Amino acid sequence: MALWRLYYHLVWATKERHPLIVPERETELYGYIINKADILNSITHAIGGTENHIHLVASIPPTLSIADFVKNIKGSSAHYFNKNWQNPNKFGWQEGYGIFSLGQKQIDEAVAYVLNQKIHHSQGSVNRYLEQIINQNDPPIRWHPNHLTD
Numbered sequence: 001m002a003l004w005r006l007y008y009h010l011v012w013a014t015k016e017r018h019p020l021i022v023p024e025r026e027t028e029l030y031g032y033i034i035n036k037a038d039i040l041n042s043i044t045h046a047i048g049g050t051e052n053h054i055h056l057v058a059s060i061p062p063t064l065s066i067a068d069f070v071k072n073i074k075g076s077s078a079h080y081f082n083k084n085w086q087n088p089n090k091f092g093w094q095e096g097y098g099i100f101s102l103g104q105k106q107i108d109e110a111v112a113y114v115l116n117q118k119i120h121h122s123q124g125s126v127n128r129y130l131e132q133i134i135n136q137n138d139p140p141i142r143w144h145p146n147h148l149t150d
Contacts, residue, residue, distance in 0.1 A: 007102040009110050010056045015092035019051035025085060032080050036073055040064060046114040055114040070097050
């Protein structure tokens with residue numbers, strides 16, 4: 001395999017943004033996702049979120065498409081959640097996801113943002129660009145450098 005340095009910030013939500021990621025199961029869910037990413041030869045730099053969405057900073061090898069990575073992580077984690085947890089609501093992830101490519105110099109800032117999700121949400125200091133809900137029928141979002149510093 002060739003040398004690769006690919007960094008991504010991924011975001012996806014629970015089905016209909018229901019608060020399904022309960023605190024007593026969050027660590028187990030995150031551990032499962034990290035382990036699955038390892039199996040896919042990917043590197044997890046950070047994972048965090050709230051009860052209705054997660055953020056993941058990861059390096060995905062060029063031999064694996066981003067879409068296949070996300071499909072595998074979302075599908076297997078939902079299956080695991082439903083099989084192993086006594087949950088009155090069926091767990092599922094919302095369709096779609098957000099993905100942002102990062103340069104090596106942006107990794108530390110992205111990791112800090114992801115690890116401090118609960119603080120950002122409780123204090124209202126979220127990055128609106130990273131946190132928006134994207135509808136499949138919406139026109140594509142055009143990136144602008146100021147979006148990342150809002």
